[in-house]
Amino acid sequence: MKHLNTFLVAALLLLGVGVANAQDENNPWAIEVGLNAVDVYPVGIDDKGRLPEATKGDLFDEYFNANDHWNILPSVSRLSVGRYIGSGFSFTAAGAINKINKLGDVEINDDLTYYSVDGEIEYSLRDLINGPGGWFDPTIGVGGGYTWVDDIGFGTANGLAGVRFWIGENLALSVQSAYKYAFEDDYGIQHFQHSAGIMFKFGGKDTDGDGIYDQDDECPETPGLPEFNGCPDTDGDGIEDRNDACPNTPGLAEYNGCPDTDGDGIPDPQDACPTVAGLASLNGCPDADGDGITDAEDACPNEAGPKANNGCPYKDRDGDGVLDKDDQCPDVPGTVANNGCPEVTVEIIKQLNEYSKTILFDYDKSSIRQESYSALQSIADIMKEYPNTIFHIEGHTDSRGSDAYNMKLSNERAASVMQYLTTIGMPANRLTSKGYGEERPVATNNTAAGRQQNRRVEISLQK
Known part of the structure; x- marks a missing residue:
């Protein structure tokens, strides 16, 4: 006990x-x-x-x-x-x-x-x-x-x-x-x-070490000055931090301690462009061409234009009758129906397929033979002239072999062509590919000549 x-x-x-x-x-x-x-x-x-x-x-x-x-x-x-x-x-x-x-x-x-x-x-x-x-x-x-x-x-x-x-x-x-x-x-x-x-x-305490006793210090945890009852004036502008809207930047009393760096009469916190003199109606930002759009938001700051055209005057650089603001291909003449971009004609598709007929693969493989590279380059060059068009690459085989094998081989060959085109500059998002096997013959499979026509790569428009 x-x-x-x-x-x-x-x-x-x-x-x-x-x-x-x-x-x-x-x-x-x-x-x-x-x-x-x-x-x-x-x-x-x-x-x-x-x-x-x-x-x-x-x-x-x-x-x-x-x-x-x-x-x-x-x-x-x-x-x-x-x-x-x-x-x-x-x-x-x-x-x-x-x-x-x-x-x-x-x-x-x-x-x-x-x-x-x-x-x-x-x-x-x-x-x-x-x-x-x-x-x-x-x-x-x-x-x-x-x-x-x-x-x-x-x-x-x-x-x-x-x-x-x-x-x-x-x-x-x-x-x-x-x-x-x-x-x-x-x-x-x-x-x-x-x-x-x-x-x-x-044991009276001066927490912030500013020489002013905590009981007399209005800011006991922040070192300050006697003239401000122990509260700080961090930027030294004569305005104590509690009353200073910009306590870390020297400023003027008329702006509650904030500066007006560009001297446009708008204090920096309210000035969207504090280092460049501007207009009060545009929150202190300039408008050099006087079109009511701030220079920072004006694509043509020295040339007046409507806000709908980002401050630029309406133009038609390629002369195709579609204003640049509505022209998806402003530097290439096109048609109104295709939003200012050129349309792919039947003749262009024929031309692409003339080249595609010459694409050769290694036997029973999807690897492209080197002598086909120039044809593929020509195909890519034509495709690039139609920047808003998506092209579809089709793979086809003859009827020899099983359906599953032919479908697999045609898929791989179509994908191989698409992959090669992306390596020579065609954006991948403008290409699709698919194999159709022996489903779409263009000639008889009973003759060697017919089977050769059926073994092909075709190019069409993505629908």
């Missing part, structure tokens, strides 16, 4: 120290020096502990009988160190010494030595009663500790009540009464410990 009590007291102390390390308000530390009085009488009559019932009275009986019941050492006998935790709570570690020569109404000849070490969590009612900064500061709290009477120690659980009278910003007179319940039923001593002392608070 003794070791358990010691552990509980140590845990209370460690808990208090751990909490007290949290961030605090200004002047978080407090030291108190004073006297303490020990009274074993008004604790309630029972047979617990080492003192006989005759030395005890009812709870709070003759509570203020200092002459008869209080044991007081006539010297500094109590020292405490406290730290503010936050939200009215503080933690205090206290140590006291005393001598006991009064056990209730009984005086003893041989004084008993008294030592105590306690940890206390206290709550201040100051702000609730007086508002911040009031002089009257009642407190309540709980704690735990360890007490030795004539070298016999026991753990205690403590209930606290006290009051501080602040006679200065950091100086107070303090009185407190603590009821200490002893854990040990055999040799513990229930008692009251009263104390009175002088308390001094210190």
Whole structure:
């Protein structure tokens, strides 16, 4: 039991120290020096502990009988160190010494030595009663500790009540009464410990290190200037950051601290073109040709034109009767029906297929023979003249072999032609390919000549 009590007291102390390390308000530390009085009488009559019932009275009986019941050492006998935790709570570690020569109404000849070490969590009612900064500061709290009477120690659980009278910003007179319940039923001593002392608070903080105390610093976490109550003026323009719409760029008071780099009377944050003088109607951007379109959005900034044509005058560069704005092929004459691009005629398809007839493959393979490269180049050159047309490459075989094999071979040969055309400059998105096997003969498969015509690559328009 003794070791358990010691552990509980140590845990209370460690808990208090751990909490007290949290961030605090200004002047978080407090030291108190004073006297303490020990009274074993008004604790309630029972047979617990080492003192006989005759030395005890009812709870709070003759509570203020200092002459008869209080044991007081006539010297500094109590020292405490406290730290503010936050939200009215503080933690205090206290140590006291005393001598006991009064056990209730009984005086003893041989004084008993008294030592105590306690940890206390206290709550201040100051702000609730007086508002911040009031002089009257009642407190309540709980704690735990360890007490030795004539070298016999026991753990205690403590209930606290006290009051501080602040006679200065950091100086107070303090009185407190603590009821200490002893854990040990055999040799513990229930008692009251009263104390009175002088308390001094210190440890005021300057979080941002700007030489201005946090309690006087309107920007306590950001280094600032005295003329701005501790708040910064990052850009040095004489306008503190809180009132500066552009805190990182020197500016003018008339523009709330923002600059007007191009001098057009429009502050940079509202100026869509802050480095070039412009017009207010165009959010500070220029319009060199006066067509109502900002130069940045005008494809022809020095030549007036309608917005529908991106600020350029309507033109027809290729002279095909389709204005450039509507012409998908503005540099190649075409037809209106084909959006200004040239149309592929039947003659062109015939020409492409004349070339495609000469494409040769290795036997029973899809690899193209080298002597076909010039024909393929001619095909690509013709296709490029029709930039908005998609061409379809068909692969065909004769009827020899199985249907599945012929379909596979025709697919591979059509894909091989398409792949080669992309390597010599044709965009892949303008080509498709498919094999049809022996499904579409153009001649009889009963003769060698007919079968040769059926083994072919054809080019058509993608439908």
